Amino acid sequence: MLFANINEEDLCVLDEFEKKNTLYIEVKTKNRGCICKSCGTYHTDIKEYVLKKITHSIFHNKSCTILYHHRRFLCPGCGKTSMEDNPFCSERNHISDRTIDNILKFLKRYNNPFRAAAEYYDVAVSEVIALFDKYCQMKRLLLRKAICLDEVYFSRKRKKKYVLIILSFANGDILDVLKDRDKRTIASYLRSIDLNERNKVEYAVIDMNDSYREVLPRYLHNATIIADPFHVVSRVGKALDDVRKRVMRRYEGNKKSDGYYLLKYRDEIFFKEELSNEAVYNGHFKTHLSEFQLMRMIKALDKELEEAYDLYQAYLSYNHTDYEDINKALNDLESYIRDCKLSGIEEFIALASTLTFWKTEIVSSFCKVNGDRVTNGPLEGRNSMIKKILKIANGYSNFGRFRNRLMYSLNKNSRHSFEL
Ligand SMILES: [Zn+2]
Numbered sequence: 001m002l003f004a005n006i007n008e009e010d011l012c013v014l015d016e017f018e019k020k021n022t023l024y025i026e027v028k029t030k031n032r033g034c035i036c037k038s039c040g041t042y043h044t045d046i047k048e049y050v051l052k053k054i055t056h057s058i059f060h061n062k063s064c065t066i067l068y069h070h071r072r073f074l075c076p077g078c079g080k081t082s083m084e085d086n087p088f089c090s091e092r093n094h095i096s097d098r099t100i101d102n103i104l105k106f107l108k109r110y111n112n113p114f115r116a117a118a119e120y121y122d123v124a125v126s127e128v129i130a131l132f133d134k135y136c137q138m139k140r141l142l143l144r145k146a147i148c149l150d151e152v153y154f155s156r157k158r159k160k161k162y163v164l165i166i167l168s169f170a171n172g173d174i175l176d177v178l179k180d181r182d183k184r185t186i187a188s189y190l191r192s193i194d195l196n197e198r199n200k201v202e203y204a205v206i207d208m209n210d211s212y213r214e215v216l217p218r219y220l221h222n223a224t225i226i227a228d229p230f231h232v233v234s235r236v237g238k239a240l241d242d243v244r245k246r247v248m249r250r251y252e253g254n255k256k257s258d259g260y261y262l263l264k265y266r267d268e269i270f271f272k273e274e275l276s277n278e279a280v281y282n283g284h285f286k287t288h289l290s291e292f293q294l295m296r297m298i299k300a301l302d303k304e305l306e307e308a309y310d311l312y313q314a315y316l317s318y319n320h321t322d323y324e325d326i327n328k329a330l331n332d333l334e335s336y337i338r339d340c341k342l343s344g345i346e347e348f349i350a351l352a353s354t355l356t357f358w359k360t361e362i363v364s365s366f367c368k369v370n371g372d373r374v375t376n377g378p379l380e381g382r383n384s385m386i387k388k389i390l391k392i393a394n395g396y397s398n399f400g401r402f403r404n405r406l407m408y409s410l411n412k413n414s415r416h417s418f419e420l
Helices: 097-108 114-121 125-135 183-191 210-219 229-249 258-265 267-271 291-301 303-320 326-343 346-357 359-364 377-392 399-410
Strands: 011-019 022-029 046-055 063-074 081-083 146-153 162-168 174-178 203-206 224-227 280-282 287-289
Touching (some): 097 399, 114 125, 125 399, 146 377, 162 377, 162 399, 174 183, 174 399, 183 210, 210 224, 229 303, 258 267, 258 291, 291 303, 346 359
Parallel strands (some): 022 063, 146 203, 203 224
Antiparallel strands (some): 063 081, 146 162, 162 174
């Protein structure tokens, strides 16, 4: 159907022509008369026609403009004039309802920028944004049994560069986005939510950030706070990487040395969970070497580095353990923390304090919900989409709009509020 909100038999097409790849459709509607708003007289008297240009982008290969002869009635009873109902646009604007609906649907896809919508539907970017702001005000979603909290980079132009995303663990829906992750922001947000709803949260996964740990238990009384395992592993990885860099500095005087080559250019091997046995030609050593052999050479460089590597691997295998008994997970973590301290490696001694501080939350991460550990995994999948949304827009300066865009375009069931 070419037009929404109007029956074909009510429409008189006066002319149709193309000019500069734009299709013009000149129309008026059948005169069904009107009831005067002032005196209530029904009449069909016309004072004049006002020509309205309406953007009606329903074709993909060309623009379309409706030239609408908008009828103005003149009441014979009281002499007042009134415009007939405009069936093409519900608003006092020049974009047809069908176009608005198309634009909003187009923006539902996260990788469609406002600019593309403007080009595609032949309206100004500012108008696309105004439509989005008007019809895509997203309400927060209800808290769930298991929620994930994580920061997401927003803008470098802002004092607070990160925003806080609250996600449903079960389906990855964005429940809300907060402007920053200050204690005060999180507290006032949670306080605004009804206690019954808050009490339904049983698990809250967080990255290792102090503010959550302090605030969440005050408002989520039934929630077990869980340190996201990926974040913990990356903390341990950072300790190993710091040792690597420290040892590497010793070789900086001789950039052609084997030690410098291994530590500077083959650092990816450190973080692999499994090393390959397959020998590949190595340009530096001019021979075939496997990752295993390279790792052996790396370990031979420095005693502390070797131990740091083994400690990192030990944490990976701890993290992969399937614990039936949470007390066992606690004992193993405590013994791991002792190993870190005993290593005497400064980076791992510092790590031991971090792990001690987060002990309860780390151990809780071995709890299972419907057979799975609760992690911030659902956000990992969202992160690349969020980055893309920022990139295609060249960043956002308006936080509210960014929040609406994320919730509108990334949540499968979100709807705009424009009614066709
Ligand atoms: Zn009247």
